[in-house]
Amino acid sequence: MRKSYIKNNIKIDEFDALIKVTVEMSRFLYPYIRKLLQSKDDHENNSVIWNDFENRFIELINERFNINSMKVKKLLNQTENDEILINYLLTLSLCISNQGYKKLKNFLLNF
Amino acid sequence: MQNRLLFHQSSVSLEIIGLPDFSNDENKDQISIISQWKLTIIDKPLIEGKIEHLLPIMEAFYIYANHLVQKKLPLYESKLIDIKADNLHLHNILLKSSKPDVEPLNIKIGNALLADTINCFDQLNESSKVRLKNSYDFKNIPRKITSLLDNKVQLSNLFLPPLIAICSLTLFSSTFIYFYSPVEYKEKNELINKK
Numbered sequence: 001m002r003k004s005y006i007k008n009n010i011k012i013d014e015f016d017a018l019i020k021v022t023v024e025m026s027r028f029l030y031p032y033i034r035k036l037l038q039s040k041d042d043h044e045n046n047s048v049i050w051n052d053f054e055n056r057f058i059e060l061i062n063e064r065f066n067i068n069s070m071k072v073k074k075l076l077n078q079t080e081n082d083e084i085l086i087n088y089l090l091t092l093s094l095c096i097s098n099q100g101y102k103k104l105k106n107f108l109l110n111f
Numbered sequence: 112m113q114n115r116l117l118f119h120q121s122s123v124s125l126e127i128i129g130l131p132d133f134s135n136d137e138n139k140d141q142i143s144i145i146s147q148w149k150l151t152i153i154d155k156p157l158i159e160g161k162i163e164h165l166l167p168i169m170e171a172f173y174i175y176a177n178h179l180v181q182k183k184l185p186l187y188e189s190k191l192i193d194i195k196a197d198n199l200h201l202h203n204i205l206l207k208s209s210k211p212d213v214e215p216l217n218i219k220i221g222n223a224l225l226a227d228t229i230n231c232f233d234q235l236n237e238s239s240k241v242r243l244k245n246s247y248d249f250k251n252i253p254r255k256i257t258s259l260l261d262n263k264v265q266l267s268n269l270f271l272p273p274l275i276a277i278c279s280l281t282l283f284s285s286t287f288i289y290f291y292s293p294v295e296y297k298e299k300n301e302l303i304n305k306k
Contacts (some may be wrong), residue, residue: 034227036220037200037222038221041221042221086200093230094180094230
């Protein structure tokens with residue numbers, strides 16, 4: 001999905017390390033993730049945070065991802081990507097406990 | 112004197128009240144015999160009950176959240192609690208009382224409050240100060256295995272296509288063997304050579 005001509009297969013240790021980093025980041029960023037979810041929950045009165053996040057997300061995807069891929073096109077489509085973004089944020093917000101690493105690994109292996 | 116422990120996450124707090132099990136030489140701070148618990152969600156009615164209610168409620172939240180994340184049908188129904196999704200960001204919780212004259216309690220929460228509640232339950236599960244009997248092993252079972260157990264059709268889907276392929280291959284090759292006669296073929300070859 002990324003803009004790259006080299007295909008590198010990720011090793012299991014690297015996969016584990018990335019999950020650990022992601023869990024630590026989501027623990028650190030939990031208040032912000034929560035605010036994003038809350039903004040989407042009450043979108044009529046509190047839409048600024050969600051809209052800012054969505055715009056920045058699309059900017060980053062355009063900059064770093066291969067926009068010819070169908071999966072990436074789905075992420076860029078603002079009418080379709082709501083469900084995907086909420087799912088990602090909810091997954092991260094559920095994995096902030098000490099055992100969050102195991103939870104996130106389970107979620108990813110069943111994705 | 113009962114011990115009280117508070118697990119807090121943003122807008123949700125879970126209070127556990129109980130006693131240590133002195134017969135197991137536990138510390139004074141420990142809680143092994145839970146007598147009461149209270150789940151406080153800001154702007155929502157207080158949810159409280161006994162240990163026999165806490166465990167099914169925790170289980171319901173965990174199963175529902177797993178379904179939600181895996182994009183399965185987000186619905187959980189039991190004698191004590193029903194949880195279903197109204198839409199992408201609104202979850203409808205119906206708590207049914209075991210007493211006959213008490214009306215069920217309906218609470219609607221968003222994704223943020225759902226995440227807070229589950230994080231409170233996670234803190235309780237991971238706390239060394241509370242010993243929960245019948246703690247949830249299902250959290251540790253890889254979901255790939257549980258989904259295989261849940262859905263036996265998948266196993267048949269795995270083995271059926273190669274089986275059909277082998278059967279059809281055998282059938283076709285046996286018909287060709289039936290039509291092919293090596294004597295006729297030899298005679299034809301001899302005629303060609305004579306010419």
